[in-house]
Amino acid sequence: xxxxxxxxxxxxxxxxxxxxxxxxxxxxxxxxxxxxxxxxxxxxxxxxxxxxxxxxxxxxxxxxxxxxxxxxxxxxxxxxxxxxxxxxxxxxxxxxxxxxxxxxxxxxxxxxxxxxxxxxxxxxxxxxxxxxxxxxxxxxxxxxxxxxxxxxxxxxxxxxxxxxxxxxxxxxxxxxxxxxxxxxxxxxxxxxx
Amino acid sequence: xxxxxxxxxxxxxxxxxxxxxxxxxxxxxxxxxxxxxxxxxxxxxxxxxxxxxxxxxxxxxxxxxxxxxxxxxxxxxxxxxxxxxxxxxxxxxxxxxxxxxxxxxxxxxxxxxxxxxxxxxxxxxxxxxxxxxxxxxxxxxxxxxxxxxxxxxxxxxxxxxxxxxxxxxxxxxxxxxxxxxxxxxxxxxxxxxxxxxxxxxxxxxxxxxxxxxxxxxxxxxxxxxxxxxxxxxxxxxxxxxxxxxxxxxxxxxxxxxxxxxxxxxxxxxxxxxxxxxxxxxxxxxxxxxxxxxxxxxxxxxxxxxxxxxxxxxxxxxxxxxxxxxxxxxxxxxxxxxxxxxxxxxxxxxxxxxxxxxxxxxxxxxxxxxxxxxxxxxxxxxxxxxxxxxxxxxxxxxxxxxxxxxxxxxxxxxxxxxxxxxxxxxxxxxxxxxxxxxxxxxxxxxxxxxxxxxxxxxxxxxxxxxxxxxxxxxxxxxxxxxxxxxxxxxxxxxxxxxxxxxxxxxxxxxxxxxxxxxxxxxxxxxxxxxxxxxxxxxxxxxxxxxxxxxxxxxxxxxxxxxxxxxxxxxxxxxxxxxxxxxxxxxxxxxxxxxxxxx
Numbered sequence: 001x002x003x004x005x006x007x008x009x010x011x012x013x014x015x016x017x018x019x020x021x022x023x024x025x026x027x028x029x030x031x032x033x034x035x036x037x038x039x040x041x042x043x044x045x046x047x048x049x050x051x052x053x054x055x056x057x058x059x060x061x062x063x064x065x066x067x068x069x070x071x072x073x074x075x076x077x078x079x080x081x082x083x084x085x086x087x088x089x090x091x092x093x094x095x096x097x098x099x100x101x102x103x104x105x106x107x108x109x110x111x112x113x114x115x116x117x118x119x120x121x122x123x124x125x126x127x128x129x130x131x132x133x134x135x136x137x138x139x140x141x142x143x144x145x146x147x148x149x150x151x152x153x154x155x156x157x158x159x160x161x162x163x164x165x166x167x168x169x170x171x172x173x174x175x176x177x178x179x180x181x182x183x184x185x186x187x188x189x190x191x192x193x
Numbered sequence: 194x195x196x197x198x199x200x201x202x203x204x205x206x207x208x209x210x211x212x213x214x215x216x217x218x219x220x221x222x223x224x225x226x227x228x229x230x231x232x233x234x235x236x237x238x239x240x241x242x243x244x245x246x247x248x249x250x251x252x253x254x255x256x257x258x259x260x261x262x263x264x265x266x267x268x269x270x271x272x273x274x275x276x277x278x279x280x281x282x283x284x285x286x287x288x289x290x291x292x293x294x295x296x297x298x299x300x301x302x303x304x305x306x307x308x309x310x311x312x313x314x315x316x317x318x319x320x321x322x323x324x325x326x327x328x329x330x331x332x333x334x335x336x337x338x339x340x341x342x343x344x345x346x347x348x349x350x351x352x353x354x355x356x357x358x359x360x361x362x363x364x365x366x367x368x369x370x371x372x373x374x375x376x377x378x379x380x381x382x383x384x385x386x387x388x389x390x391x392x393x394x395x396x397x398x399x400x401x402x403x404x405x406x407x408x409x410x411x412x413x414x415x416x417x418x419x420x421x422x423x424x425x426x427x428x429x430x431x432x433x434x435x436x437x438x439x440x441x442x443x444x445x446x447x448x449x450x451x452x453x454x455x456x457x458x459x460x461x462x463x464x465x466x467x468x469x470x471x472x473x474x475x476x477x478x479x480x481x482x483x484x485x486x487x488x489x490x491x492x493x494x495x496x497x498x499x500x501x502x503x504x505x506x507x508x509x510x511x512x513x514x515x516x517x518x519x520x521x522x523x524x525x526x527x528x529x530x531x532x533x534x535x536x537x538x539x540x541x542x543x544x545x546x547x548x549x550x551x552x553x554x555x556x557x558x559x560x561x562x563x564x565x566x567x568x569x570x571x572x573x574x575x576x577x578x579x580x581x582x583x584x585x586x587x588x589x590x591x592x593x594x595x596x597x598x599x600x601x602x603x604x605x606x607x608x609x610x611x612x613x614x615x616x617x618x619x620x621x622x623x624x625x626x627x628x629x630x631x632x633x634x635x636x637x638x639x640x641x642x643x644x645x646x647x648x649x650x651x652x653x654x655x656x657x658x659x660x661x662x663x664x665x666x667x668x669x670x671x672x673x674x675x676x677x678x679x680x681x682x683x684x685x686x687x688x689x690x691x692x693x694x695x696x697x698x699x700x701x702x703x704x705x706x707x708x709x710x711x712x713x714x715x716x717x718x719x720x721x722x723x724x725x726x727x728x729x730x731x732x733x734x735x736x737x738x739x740x741x742x743x744x745x746x747x748x749x750x751x752x753x754x755x756x757x758x759x760x761x762x763x764x765x766x767x768x769x770x771x772x773x774x775x776x777x778x779x780x781x782x783x784x785x786x787x788x789x790x
Binding site: 033036037040041044045046047048049059062063065066069070073074126128129130132133136148149151152153180183184187 | 196199200201202203204205206207208209210211212213214215217218219221222333336339380383
């Protein structure tokens with residue numbers, strides 16, 4: 001019962017968050033730069049996580065995230081509420097990232113060593129952040145990484161992640177649990193050294 | 194850690210790592226134009242739309258609107274539509290990239306590329322894969338510049354460690370120009386650090402100068418950018434040809450690469466070098482390979498070395514040969530003459546087929562066993578065998594480790610003969626020790642001695658003993674020849690000589706000027722701030738908690754790494770090896786390793 005009520009609470013929170021994002025998006029569509037700024041602050045992490053996990057390169061991920069928000073601004077007037085503004089926004093990011101991969105002749109992201117391209121200069125990025133990201137980015141499988149990042153950062157539901165990544169829900173669920181387990185053991189292994 | 198805690202940790206890490214670009218994004222967001230992004234037809238359980246598809250359809254819808262806006266612009270001249278047009282298509286800055294290829298980009302106020310043009314034939318070849326630069330139109334400047342730099346690297350223009358790229362920004366708004374310059378340098382430097390380490394990024398902001406029209410005319414005729422023209426102008430001011438407004442001097446200098454021009458400025462060299470093409474021609478003429486179409490050359494300018502020269506690698510179908518060509522006279526200073534008659538196919542009575550890698554290793558192992566009977570019975574580990582060319586001869590480089598000691602052999606790929614060998618194993622070998630003359634050689638020749646070798650190096654460098662520091666002299670045998678390896682420093686310049694131990698002639702020399710400026714260093718690192726080898730050694734000993742008397746095999750080496758003066762300190766205490774990297778200015782420990790043998 002406790003667990004069930006916990007899930008209910010989380011879902012309520014997610015629904016409230018979605019409604020807020022939806023309002024911000026609608027206001028941005030009417031030309032409110034303030035609303036757009038708030039929307040950006042709340043979603044930039046998720047957009048960046050997705051572009052980074054698709055492109056494997058901090059600079060390209062940053063550029064694509066920028067392009068995504070410009071496109072969001074341009075498209076906001078035509079946005080119609082459909083329940084998941086985050087999924088709408090991330091689809092734009094996904095398509096721009098895929099388009100960038102196509103343009104550069106790459107089908108997948110860069111080699112593993114390029115994952116070290118997490119910005120080093122930012123004083124807000126702690127060594128712990130670097131470790132957890134490094135593990136998540138470099139050690140997990142491609143789809144495991146995308147699923148876990150999307151779930152953790154964007155709060156998308158497994159079904160929405162399945163839609164976004166064009167994967168069966170069962171695959172998303174199994175890869176999510178397997179990836180999380182792997183990440184935990186990697187983190188533990190690091191702690192022991 | 195629970196799943197939720199781990200997810201929260203990941204989420205926070207990403208949010209802190211994600212760049213905050215709101216201002217940059219808002220600067221790209223115009224007023225809402227009412228364009229409609231339609232929802233994709235919903236499938237069951239699907240709440241997503243496909244932006245790529247929408248992009249295609251919305252463009253079609255946009256075109257008539259754009260056409261109308263342009264038409265209005267033509268009719269009205271100015272107005273709202275005109276302002277938008279101005280923002281997108283008016284040139285705010287001109288950015289040029291010069292290596293030898295010269296490429297010019299015009300950029301709008303939003304930092305997007307309006308046009309990208311090749312200014313010479315080499316640049317046209319580089320931009321070929323980008324539809325002559327058209328593909329870069331509309332992209333962000335840093336993206337375009339990185340694409341061009343990537344193409345320059347791929348085309349081999351940044352292969353040499355001393356290669357240099359010049360970035361010039363021309364803009365009436367000096368603040369914007371400086372900002373662009375800073376951003377581009379950081380971005381290009383980042384690309385080159387991974388793709389072409391060691392190369393340099395030069396940059397400048399150009400100002401509108403009333404005195405430059407003549408130069409601009411010259412630029413137009415020479416097919417170089419305004420940025421490179423400005424660099425040429427600096428050289429002309431330095432060598433005095435600017436006073437005579439010499440078109441000939443301008444043309445000659447304009448044909449040089451950025452690396453050559455920069456070297457001339459750094460060295461204060463007033464003469465004009467012959468250029469890479471002439472150097473390649475001189476080397477090929479000397480090598481007698483001019484009539485062979487299959488022969489290619491690689492030229493590396495070494496104008497900051499003494500004597501200033503071009504290093505030319507002549508690549509034939511039967512091997513690669515190196516030449517040193519005087520940078521000003523075109524005289525060939527070293528290299529093999531008339532290759533076809535001395536080294537060409539059929540000139541050597543070698544067997545028709547080369548030996549296998551295993552046979553090459555066996556030859557090396559047999560030699561090693563004979564030289565060092567004490568190592569017999571041990572297995573060779575980490576064996577690496579590579580087929581290579583050395584002075585026109587096909588050879589195998591065979592490297593391996595026996596009982597922890599590294600051995601390096603060069604084996605004739607046809608005969609299996611041992612041509613060169615080297616090892617860090619120092620036990621007394623039989624019958625011939627590497628630190629004594631091999632039997633039959635050198636017994637009747639005299640050792641010139643350490644002092645004579647040192648003096649020969651100093652004479653060649655044009656220095657006196659009092660001017661130099663950090664001496665390191667090693668006496669060694671290489672392929673049966675006694676040699677002295679002499680290293681020393683003068684200020685921030687490192688000299689490395691190999692002197693023949695019998696004749697005192699100079700077999701090899703390198704001259705490396707260490708500058709701290711290339712990668713945004715603080716400008717420190719002058720010899721006056723150098724803590725010295727003793728202080729570096731003391732810092733390492735203090736950290737290890739031992740006194741020097743307890744140590745063996747103490748080695749201290751002064752080095753420059755990425756513009757920073759460092760000392761590498763190594764020593765053994767019993768069976769424990771210590772390795773330290775000490776900051777040469779502050780004495781702080783940058784790295785250390787401790788290894789029990």
